[in-house]
Amino acid sequence: MEMSNWGVTNTENLTIQYCFPDNNLSCSKSIRPEAEYIVVYIFVSVTSVFTVFLNLLVIVSISHFKQLHTPTNVLILSLAVADLIAGLILMPVQGMKLIEPCWYFGEIFCSIFPLILYVVGTASLGNLVIISIDRYIAVNDPLRYPLKVNNKRVVVSIVVNWLFSFVYSFYLLYESLIYPERNHSCIGECILYVKMEYLILDSFVCLVAPCCVIFSLYVKICFVANYQAKQLNSATDKKARSEKKAARTLGIVVLVYLLCWTPYYLATLSFGHDENDALVINIMQWIVCMNSLMNPFIYAMFYRWFRLSAKYILTLKILEPSSEYFSLFPEEK
Incomplete structure (x- = not known):
């Protein structure tokens, strides 16, 4: 059984104190220079606030404006909810773990926090797989796309995805959740127990298999899109370009996700969550979390509707009567 250290870092060459000086069962902790704490806490605070703010913009935009109530955007909404969490x-919490060796959030949250991390990560990946399938159908069979894909079916797929993510994550972390006392040997420590076979299973379920599915779908999308570009006439060319652009943008979202998550899985399989490599694992987990900040920037770069809807929200035009019917695609007028 492997241990993932959620609260202990290397204390070599650093002053040692106790997490809870008044408790005889307290863990020891290292004291770093004050400047390090200030820099890390400012960085973590700024990135966290920006992540929440930008993903709220995505959620409010898609929820409020009627033009954005499409199957693809509903999937983006689900992804934004995961990023908001x-x-x-x-x-x-991950940012605090980069600099603070002690766990101050209690035994219960020590058990729940890894579950939240796994559920959010698995649900995000599930959303991306569904998005890839959605884009494949839109490009490969555009005429029957409205018949095959609608908001009701997408909502059902999202609910199933989140339920699966919770059940799957609970299965992986069952022992840690049922026996929270195993998560620490002293007060101020938070250790996650994960069997190596579960780490291998998780790497396959949440990295290898989805990568194969997503990669194969996007290869097919590229071939179909290029073929259609040569065959379509000018009347349907605009719609084809729009679908191709959407597929390319969401393909970038998928690529960024994989770039953020792959180092984490490679690190966990290589180090086995060894205590001596806790800092490396924490950094990899922070990179994973940073993915939630990157997605809104990708939308802003490639989706004009997001830039326009954000403008309406920030200038409070969203409060005007019938603002939900504002046009976000003026070129279509």
Whole structure:
């Protein structure tokens, strides 16, 4: 059984104190220069606030404006909810773990926090797989796309995805959740127990298999899109370009996700969550969380509707009567 250290770092060459000086069962902790704490806490605070703010913009935009109530955007909404949770909960705690060796959030949250991390990560990946399938159908069979894909079916797929993510994550972390006393040997420590076979299983379920599915779908999308570009006439060319652009943008989202998560899985399999490599694992987990900040920037770069909807929200035009019917695609007028 492997241990993932959620609260202990290397204390070599650093002053040693106790997490809870008044408790005889307290863990020891290293004291770093004050400047390090200030820099890390400012960085973590800024990135967390930006992540929450930007993903709220995505959520409000898609929820409020009627033009954005499409199957693809509903999937983006689900992804933004996962990113919002990451900004609210995961990023502050993960950022604190980079500099603070003690766990001050209690035994219960020590058990729940890894579950939140796994559920959010698995649900995000599930959203990306569904998005890839959605884009494949849109490009490969555009005429029957409205018949095959609608908001109701997408919502059902999202609910199933989140339920699966919770059940799967609970299965992986069952022992840690049922026996929280195993998560620490002293007060102020938070250790996650994960069997190596579960780490291998998780790497396959949440990295290898989805990568194969997503990669194969996007290869097919590229071939179909290029073929259609040569065959379509000018009347349908605009719609084809729009679908191709959407597929390319969401393909970038998928690529960024994989770039953020792959180092984490490689690190966990290589180090086995060894205590001596806790800092490396914490950094990899922080990179994973940073993915939640990157997605809104990708939308802003490639989606004009997001830039326009954000403008309406920030200038409070969203409060005007019938603002939900504002046009976000003026070129279509």
